[in-house]
């Protein structure tokens with residue numbers, strides 16, 4: 001792929017106007033927002049869709065006979081259809097609406113795995129996982145006596161070639177891996193891993209939180225059994241997310257929580273559960289969040305996932321090149337296949353100090369362990385500075401980042 005030159009990023013020019021939050025000053029400087037892996041900004045279309053729901057259509061879903069409830073239900077269920085199409089799920093019954101990736105992973109751990117695991121069984125993850133794809137498995141292993149096995153990584157932040165496949169033995173009952181690492185941006189070879197798992201009949205969950213905003217996802221093509229993601233990293237609202245589950249597996253699982261909406265009939269003699277996907281959606285959901293997520297998907301599709309992936313790949317190459325030119329910088333995470341994220345350390349400046357100095361220059365990055373402490377331990381650092389890109393970022397943003405880092409180095413020299 002050709003290298004991106006300065007001022008050659010047409011996608012951001014088209015998109016920036018759609019994001020009001022980008023057009024502000026922070027500490028007297030125009031904002032450069034490079035914390036998209038934590039939460040991305042929202043386009044006007046999402047903000048207005050949510051606002052319209054609150055102004056006109058606010059009511060509970062699935063329950064009312066009145067017009068507002070019909071409108072709310074239509075918009076809510078319409079968003080489910082958009083999500084189904086967005087990830088190419090075979091059926092809307094496979095789209096469970098949750099509060100985010102974290103809840104989606106916990107749901108699978110507790111409802112699919114817990115009844116199936118026993119002492120001697122293994123759950124396989126990787127060293128690259130976010131805590132949301134570690135701790136739920138530690139919990140279910142503690143509850144069942146199963147063992148958590150971790151596939152190793154190398155100095156570039158890639159899975160060690162073939163090591164995960166070697167760990168797949170007859171005791172492995174479940175595999176849970178991220179598609180893209182949030183701390184390093186590494187793209188994992190998930191299709192190969194899924195193929196190896198399938199050959200042994202082992203179900204696979206993909207944590208797609210860092211994949212969906214950046215690349216086309218097709219769960220049927222991936223052939224994964226579960227796929228989890230969050231709205232707030234893909235230009236949608238917070239507190240809403242998705243669990244895709246293969247229909248036959250979801251059918252076989254008990255409800256995760258009990259309450260309203262997940263039942264067909266309740267008596268003191270017993271309860272019959274609702275059909276998919278409602279069996280897993282107890283209580284009043286985050287209606288405005290789901291509707292906003294639908295609008296975020298409309299936005300992503302109107303821009304085009306292939307264009308987004310191409311723009312971000314070129315910009316990441318540019319950012320890695322520019323950061324690499326800074327004296328005293330250590331790039332952490334240099335995998336051959338990467339998406340949109342670069343972690344780094346500068347001299348011996350603590351990442352929090354660096355983040356604070358950058359903030360005073362209007363540049364927002366993330367500092368800390370990024371909810372991936374095992375990754376930090378592997379690289380022997382308490383945390384890193386992390387710049388993460390979205391479709392609206394451009395070479396000027398990267399140049400401002402580099403200038404701000406130079407200033408921090410002067411302050412600490």
Ligand SMILES: Cc1ncc(COP(=O)(O)O)c(C=O)c1O
Nearest residue numbers: 100101102130132182209210230
């Ligand atoms: C790879 C990955 N998985 C899971 C999560 C958790 O997402 P949420 O907090 O939206 O549940 C994140 C959030 O940073 C993430 O990056």
